[in-house]
Amino acid sequence: MIRKPKLIMIEKMVHETKSIVSLYFHYIPAGCENKDGQSTVPFTPGQFFMIWLPHLDEIPISVSFFEPPDYWGISVKIVGEATRALCGLHVGEQFGVRGPLGSGFEIISSPGIFFGGGVGLAPLRPAILRKVRDKQKPTVVNCAPCGEDLLFHGEFEQLAQENGIDYYFATEDGSCGCQGLGTELLVQVLEKFPSKTRIKYLAACGPERMLVKALDIAEKFKVLLFQASLERMMRCGMGMCGLCAIDPLGLRVCKDGPVFSGEVLRKCTDFGRKVREFTGHKRDL
């Protein structure tokens, strides 16, 4: 794979919530085209793309869908100029894709619990869908400020009905599901597990303060493996420029991460506290 952007054409767009759009497209990474124009690029849920908007910006966005050999999806929340432009595109229009980059979730044999806040569900979704495909029954905990912000809500409800996954959801305003914070719901879900069985796997993605709380909870419940996906400012997306490093271990979110285990995160004093700006300046989260 050569890590340079390749233009793709949008095949499908789904307006998931009022500020989140999923974009689907066919894509074979540069240098991965084999003789039949096909690709056998390895992908691990949790990996991300650098998405290029010519003349505007290139931003990191997680893979939220993958159907081998070459059908991909991303889910983008509008937070600024680049995400707005991306979500404003139409089917048939183009943007650039570089990757997949970074490390992903360890897909262990346990069905696992997947805890996402807002657009944080995006990187978890390919892992959840893989579990479903493998006839495991993952537990999904989804949360958002209000009902219309709940990402993939319809899809997960359907999976709950048809494939028997355990699906829980909460909104801060109580407009859908339990009223409260996602972390509160997470505790309730964990408490449902029989007290003697050690919970094997918890994957989380969302606002970093939420992840800090999730780690606390995972440790309290002695979850065997906790993993969370982080976000940092990025340039190279491949471990070279150092902008995304989290101290003191000097781990690169783009290459060593974005998915890190709870054990590692505990050693990162930056976790939940500090991020770098584009200048390299470190500021409070």
Added chain:
Amino acid sequence: MIRKPKLIMIEKMVHETKSIVSLYFHYIPAGCENKDGQSTVPFTPGQFFMIWLPHLDEIPISVSFFEPPDYWGISVKIVGEATRALCGLHVGEQFGVRGPLGSGFEIISSPGIFFGGGVGLAPLRPAILRKVRDKQKPTVVNCAPCGEDLLFHGEFEQLAQENGIDYYFATEDGSCGCQGLGTELLVQVLEKFPSKTRIKYLAACGPERMLVKALDIAEKFKVLLFQASLERMMRCGMGMCGLCAIDPLGLRVCKDGPVFSGEVLRKCTDFGRKVREFTGHKRDL
């Protein structure tokens, strides 16, 4: 394969005649090393190497031996500075190898006749040995000015005894085998073939005037496929610089050749007549 020289160590040297030395060595072309340090480089008899003598020169020399996966031999006649230096090396010393380059002989199913003059036997030998290995019985016609110049004479005599190849040889001074020119011997050999069977294959290598006569003979005897290996001044050895081109077809001896069919050679007005010097100046052969 990356066409840059790679230093090898001489493993064995055989003084074939008073002016011809064979050098054997293990070699895997740059860029062909696989994980086990092995190579699966394709080789066709008739191909050549560019042999690099650091601080001195790089010259084209045919492959005269190949035992897969990586044991090679060349046979070098001392004619000037570089060939003298090469033949003056010792076992354990090094020189650079680039290749194999060029196109080779078509190894067709007929046993075939291999006609070589002097060091011209060198590129024919891997083809002959391949025939022997495949239990075919090639005919070999060897010639030289005098007996001690007959290349691989002992080896072919032995092959004649043990593997039943047809081996003929001639020297101009009659000191060994028939007295006379190789082309005369060739005619005698061809005449031995039953008049109704069309001779399928004749490969030749040696001084270009000899090759011209050999082509005449091949045509006279209606040989189905005649092939000869040519020599020209070379620089790149890979079809780029154009120094080795033969007119008017603009064929590159290093890339389209060095082996050409009689049919093609007939169209080359340069064949047997003109060669280029290092400046690109064309002079009479």
Added chain:
Amino acid sequence: MLETNIASLKLKTPFILASGILGVSGSTLAKVFHAGAGAVVSKSIGPVPRQGYNNPSVIEIFPDTFLNAVGLANPGIDEFAGEVKIAKDQGTVIILSVFGGELQEYGEVAKKAEKMGADAIELNISCPHAHISCIGADAQRTSEVVRLVKSQTHLPIIAKLNPNVTDIVEIARSAEKAGVDAITAINTVRGMLIDIDAKCPVLANKSGGISGKLLKPIAVKVVYDLFESVKIPIIGCGGISDWRDAVEFFLAGASAVQIGSALWKGFEIFTELAKGTKQYIVENKAKNLQDIIGRAHKA
């Protein structure tokens, strides 16, 4: 659809054989032309025969990337007349690449080339490894040589630029001011390969010029910059090995491109270049080649 003009030179296709690649023999030049090149540039020819450097003089250093120090080996302009004739007799559009030790020699060789029937002159003022040909590192001398050759021949004159300079735009501008008709960008970039076993540089001349794949990003940058600074046509050159590479140069601002190293694989490349470029033009709803030249400059 692919027609392009380099000054008064009208080319059927914008794909030109670069100097020094297969450019020794008139027959080979004709063969390349008839394989689909719009024109062919000869090997650089000087006033008298030159041996050039010893071997190794051309090697591959990375896949499809080469290092050469041929050292302007050539048979001299007088002897080369025969090759030009062979090429012209077969209808070849031939650009004669010219170099000299003294400025005056450029003029002499160019004059003779005109007589022989060459269609244009390319001034090799840029060879990075032959000391006698480094005029192209200096804007003043570049302009002098252009003026001089202009005064001696009526043929269109193309200056081939040396990328191994601080300010290539300045040199191009001074060539333009001096009346040059077009610019070829670029010649090879200085480089060296040392063999760590032999413990010495591999090329007999020690260093040489890098050509092939790796040259492309360097050359595209130069063409892009030149397009914003000169008005004469630019011929892109460096690392083109398929139609995508060629299109990249057209978008950067090249009116034509030269193909060098990639030729080692065979002449079929010209068919592929034409086919791919045409298809690109059609698919991108452009009218013709002219329509995409310099397109990367439009915001």
Added chain:
Amino acid sequence: MLETNIASLKLKTPFILASGILGVSGSTLAKVFHAGAGAVVSKSIGPVPRQGYNNPSVIEIFPDTFLNAVGLANPGIDEFAGEVKIAKDQGTVIILSVFGGELQEYGEVAKKAEKMGADAIELNISCPHAHISCIGADAQRTSEVVRLVKSQTHLPIIAKLNPNVTDIVEIARSAEKAGVDAITAINTVRGMLIDIDAKCPVLANKSGGISGKLLKPIAVKVVYDLFESVKIPIIGCGGISDWRDAVEFFLAGASAVQIGSALWKGFEIFTELAKGTKQYIVENKAKNLQDIIGRAHKA
């Protein structure tokens, strides 16, 4: 066996982290140092914070070859003090890369760097894509900046050279005359990638600097030439991705080497470099690193 000196700076290994690669965070610098680097160079730091260029700012253009235009993004020397402290607290030998808009700013930043405990200063006078830092294209200005910084700090001063010049030897010589302690050669080479579908350059800054594999033959040539023209130590840089590449630079005349792009794969490279280089020294019956430096120059 691998010890080497860059002026008064004594390094345990000759393998140095190049500027701009993982050089933002003090912890990361320390981590790289403890992975086996003899020293680490920080990201180039200026007097005040700088955003640098927008994304895309770093891409891969060929396997292991990259194009970047980060545009000297940095938090400014005052803020960077904290990172230097973290690195120094862990015993890191740190070379602070310095740039400025005005000459005077180089001096100011260097002075502050000395106070923070940096072990040496590398002058980035060579960044090919940031206009404010192109002093290195001019011999006169190079010598001025060296003299100025020399007068403001006692630290060893290394000048990092820009390869995008006509005569790099002249610039190195003028830096040497002005009292520079060592030279790093080279920074990136100008390049551009145009996306033919998007029809525009990929980097936000349009063009950038080429680093990685492709840079090696260009850099080796520079180091080879400098070794014959200056007496101060040369630090080779450009495209080193394994011990063979490093040895090539040592033979060319480098007393140490910097590794940049290759770091993206991981820090284990330092172990491999040390192991391979040691083995090469032993197998070639040399006493130590010093014994092979410049060896390619001996006939």
